[in-house]
Amino acid sequence: MNQTAFALSQQRPPSVSQNGKPKQRGKYLSPLGRANMVYFVPGLPAEKLREAGTLVIVTEGEFKTLALWRLANHQSSTPRFVPLGLSGVWNWRGKVGKETGPNGDRRDVMGVIPDVDLVVWQGRRVILAFDADADQNEQVEIARNLLARELRIRGAEVAVMTWDIAQGKGIDDLLSNIGPEKVLELIEGVDVDKQASDDDISVYQIAEEIAGHHRFARDAGGRLYVFIGRLASICPDLSGTELASTSVFKAITGGDPMIAEYKFKDSFEFIPYARLVFSANHPPKSQDASPAFFRRWLVVPFERTFADGAPDTIPGDKFDAMLSDSGELSGVLNKALEALAAIRTRGLSESESINRATDEFRQATDPLAVWLDRKTVLNRDAVTPQDQLHREYSRNCADAGRPTITKAAFGRAMKKLRTTVTDYQRTVNGVIACCYIGISLLAGDGL
Numbered sequence: 001m002n003q004t005a006f007a008l009s010q011q012r013p014p015s016v017s018q019n020g021k022p023k024q025r026g027k028y029l030s031p032l033g034r035a036n037m038v039y040f041v042p043g044l045p046a047e048k049l050r051e052a053g054t055l056v057i058v059t060e061g062e063f064k065t066l067a068l069w070r071l072a073n074h075q076s077s078t079p080r081f082v083p084l085g086l087s088g089v090w091n092w093r094g095k096v097g098k099e100t101g102p103n104g105d106r107r108d109v110m111g112v113i114p115d116v117d118l119v120v121w122q123g124r125r126v127i128l129a130f131d132a133d134a135d136q137n138e139q140v141e142i143a144r145n146l147l148a149r150e151l152r153i154r155g156a157e158v159a160v161m162t163w164d165i166a167q168g169k170g171i172d173d174l175l176s177n178i179g180p181e182k183v184l185e186l187i188e189g190v191d192v193d194k195q196a197s198d199d200d201i202s203v204y205q206i207a208e209e210i211a212g213h214h215r216f217a218r219d220a221g222g223r224l225y226v227f228i229g230r231l232a233s234i235c236p237d238l239s240g241t242e243l244a245s246t247s248v249f250k251a252i253t254g255g256d257p258m259i260a261e262y263k264f265k266d267s268f269e270f271i272p273y274a275r276l277v278f279s280a281n282h283p284p285k286s287q288d289a290s291p292a293f294f295r296r297w298l299v300v301p302f303e304r305t306f307a308d309g310a311p312d313t314i315p316g317d318k319f320d321a322m323l324s325d326s327g328e329l330s331g332v333l334n335k336a337l338e339a340l341a342a343i344r345t346r347g348l349s350e351s352e353s354i355n356r357a358t359d360e361f362r363q364a365t366d367p368l369a370v371w372l373d374r375k376t377v378l379n380r381d382a383v384t385p386q387d388q389l390h391r392e393y394s395r396n397c398a399d400a401g402r403p404t405i406t407k408a409a410f411g412r413a414m415k416k417l418r419t420t421v422t423d424y425q426r427t428v429n430g431v432i433a434c435c436y437i438g439i440s441l442l443a444g445d446g447l
Contacts, residue, residue, distance in 0.1 A: 036094035038115035039085030041069040048082045052124040055081035057161075057187070058147070059129045059171050060089055067172040068129070074180045081127075081187070084119070089130065089143035090271050092116060092150070095255075105291055110255040110271070112150060122155030127190050132165035132174075159190045238280035246288040252276065253296045283361045285370070294362050298348060301357040368405070369417050371396055375442055378418070382440035383426050385433045386411065392441060 015022040039062050040049075048054050057068055065085030072079040086092055097109040128148060134140040148158040163186060168174040175183050251258055252272045259269055286293065306313045314322070322328060350358075362369070371393055390410045397404040405413070414421060414436065421438040428435065 036087065036091040036113050038092070038113070038118070039065050039087065041065055041083060041085075044069070044082065045079075048079065049119045052120050052122060054079075055125045055127065055187075056084060056119065056156075057081050057127045057129050058084045058086065060086050060131065061170070062087070064170050064172045067175055071175060071180050071183060074184070080184075088269065089140050089147075090269075092147055093271065105295060107295075108255060116150075121151055124156050126151055126156045126158045127161050127187065128158065129161040129171050131169050131171075132163055132167075133169060135162070161186065161190050233274045234277045236279055238278040238284060246286055246293050250292060250296065283364050286365050286367075294358075294365075297358065297361060298350070299354060299357040299361045301353055303353075366413075366417070367397075367400075367402065368393065368410070368413050372417055376439050377442055378420065378438060379440055380420075380438050382438060383428070384436045384440050385428055386423065386436055387433065389414075389436060389439070389441070 059065055059068060062085050065083045068081075068083035069079075072081050072083060074080075092113060093110060094113045095108045096111040096113060099107050099109050128144055130140055130144050131137075134144055144160065148160070151158050163174055168177045171183075174186075250256075252274075253276065255271055255273075257269050257271050283299075308315075364370070375392070375396070376389075386407070390407050393410065394404040411423075418439060421436050423434060423436055425432055426435040426437075427433075
């Protein structure tokens, strides 16, 4: 372990009002911008991380990890187990690197944090000892289940330790209330062999588990409803109206931590991992023309039309029954598994039709593209000063209350959106000016 970091525990953390009740915030403070890390207690021998025969207990929070470390050494000359701490139930994941996007932009890569690799998991017994209310806190339960799955993939035998919440919410409370001997007995009684592994779960059970976790939560401002614990959030008919803001959309698709709350319950922080899937007849309009917005979309065109009653159209109820057949479901799963390795390595491939549809989506959504369609006309003999065209677009932006773009950015966008338009110097009203050749404003628009 060649990296050291510190967390500060406040004895009197500030309180904020939440649902009419005081709630402590900032109980533990870490350096701003520090990446997620596993908490290894001071004095932990590094060789214990490499000894697969030593039990590992994972809990949440530095204080609880220290309490477990005291228990590991209670009346023992050598540690009984290795306690590992997470600063949050999702914090075994985080930003692990950067990659270059399709437009040359730099993207954060989310994944399992490097600290997890410091532990040899193959053949090791692991106990997850999160708070006693984990089964009632859906976000904690989902994080715990996915962590267990990740550790099993790495070869560990994983079990979950539970106890009566009346004996204490956290493992530190449990120790204080029933004593170290009783807690050691509970740990000894956790049976890894009787806990279900991934191999025991069928595709249908996974589907039922996902379906059972469809729950609504809203952000702290009450403006957005999101799904927690879903692998995909599907909207079957996306509205073509203009988006008021794209900030929440970027946060969801960018893997940024978000604050949400269940109705009438405490708020919590989570990192969305669901894929957003939309279908629409017309793309939504947006004032956001940035690459950061458009690179988050992959537009897949469906170009065939199926009319009810047509000879080659299968009725909807029969088609649903065909797709729900176990053989068809198995075939879909097998096809998905065949493509999984390539997708994990190279990502989704983008065909010519997808690139064309994405470009059309950008043109339909880009406010400059919309303005050019509405306010200009192509005419190979037309001559329009560049300053005039940029000035009229800037006036339109000001009237609509959206930011404008620089003249240089306007010129670059023109070359992409109006490929037949060229630029030359021409004499206009006795003055030499840079002009666009082949485009003019509609009558009444700046003329």
